[in-house]
Amino acid sequence: MNTEARIIEPGQIEAPAGQIPFLRLAGPDVFKQRAERFRQLSQGHPFGGYLAFLATLAQAQQEALAHFPTVPLPGAEQQALCREHGMPVLGAQAWPRDAAWRAGLKEMLRHMATASLPGPASEAVSRLMQAGDAELEEIASKLLAGDLAGVGAQDMPFVAAALQVYWIHMAAALGEHAFGRLEQGGLCPVCGSHPVAGIVRVGGTEQGLRYLSCSLCATEWHMVRIKCSSCESTHGINYYQLEGSNGAVKAESCDDCNSYLKLMYMEKDSQVEAVADDLATLALDVLMDEAGKARGGPNLFFHPGSV
Ligand SMILES: [Zn+2]
Ligand SMILES: [Zn+2]
Missing domain, CATH: 3.90.1670.10 (FdhE-like domain)
Structure with missing residues (x-):
């Protein structure tokens, strides 16, 4: 070193x-670029298998982002209040999540189910497909609170991927001027x-x-x-x-x-x-x-x- x-x-x-x-908000191709980079880095890498898996997941994120529905967003007054007090407009823990993020997760899981995945990842896909809303919300809350150790290692990438898509969609919908x-x-x-x-x-x-x-x-x-x-x-x-x-x-x-x-x-x-x-x-x-x-x-x- x-x-x-x-x-x-x-x-x-x-x-x-x-x-x-x-500020530079993530662009509409953010996950496409990330997928390409993951694929590039996976070549001959000691953790190449995991990086290649994440390339596939990033591709699924790109598709989910492209089809993401319109969701509720903070209004102009709330945005101004956050800017005035130096608070994040879309606070990871404070913002009431819309069910659309779970629909996005299910879409990604269906996409991932068609890919050839390692055994444990494939089991996580099946498990999360069956998981109830309350369970998914609980995993999301832990993840967004920074309690990564409290989330199952196999579940984490999928739930994280879905939350990333949801937040990137909301940030893009509001536009840069919304944030201070x-x-x-x-x-x-x-x-x-x-x-x-x-x-x-x-x-x-x-x-x-x-x-x-x-x-x-x-x-x-x-x-x-x-x-x-x-x-x-x-x-x-x-x-x-x-x-x-x-x-x-x-x-x-x-x-x-x-x-x-x-x-x-x-x-x-x-x-x-x-x-x-x-x-x-x-x-x-x-x-x-x-x-x-x-x-x-x-x-x-x-x-x-x-x-
Ligand atoms: Zn320091
Ligand atoms: Zn952020």
Whole structure:
């Protein structure tokens, strides 16, 4: 593992805040791109089987998103109130979920049932197809509250996938103007969830800017670099990468709160995708764990009981 010296100061190379796009909502092809990336990363990878499974699941998500029905959304008054108080408009735990997310889940399960899946995944598909509304809502509530260990490892990816589709659909339906900055810069302005990773972008006004990527709704929001996304400290920030890696994925760690978040550098690999590249670099998480650092945000496809 290599530690890299600090090379730039926060804000040093960035355009003034007003000129920077603060929010980037997930686009209509978000799951298609994620599926492609999963497929690419699965080639010759030690966890290739799981990455390929997630490619198929992301494809099912893409189809569910494309057919998603109209759902209730917060009205203009509620949106304004949230913006005024720095609260997420579509809070992952606060927002009353519409039954449409479960219909989306069932659609995805039917799609997945036609794919050739490993035994345990196939059993989870059959089980979830039969599961009652109350049971599914309970799993969803645990997942959205961050209690990943309380959710069955085989059920988690399917339920997480359905919730992602639902939240991305709602965020897109409201549009960027609905969302404002939160008090806590490290939480998603749309749903209040923790980021899965950060992306250092390339091109145009976004050149060299760091955007955090939401673990639930895939929204990207701007946060200055060399700043802990968990406690917002700018001191004791260090960078780690795997020996022999091309530097496209690094872990940014904080001495103040002992957490870390991965950063992905488009300059090193223009194809990086937060959720997929995070799962493809679990070896880095193992090293960070050995270094006594804890993840600053979850990956909803990575069950804490699986290592
Ligand atoms: Zn979000
Ligand atoms: Zn920190």
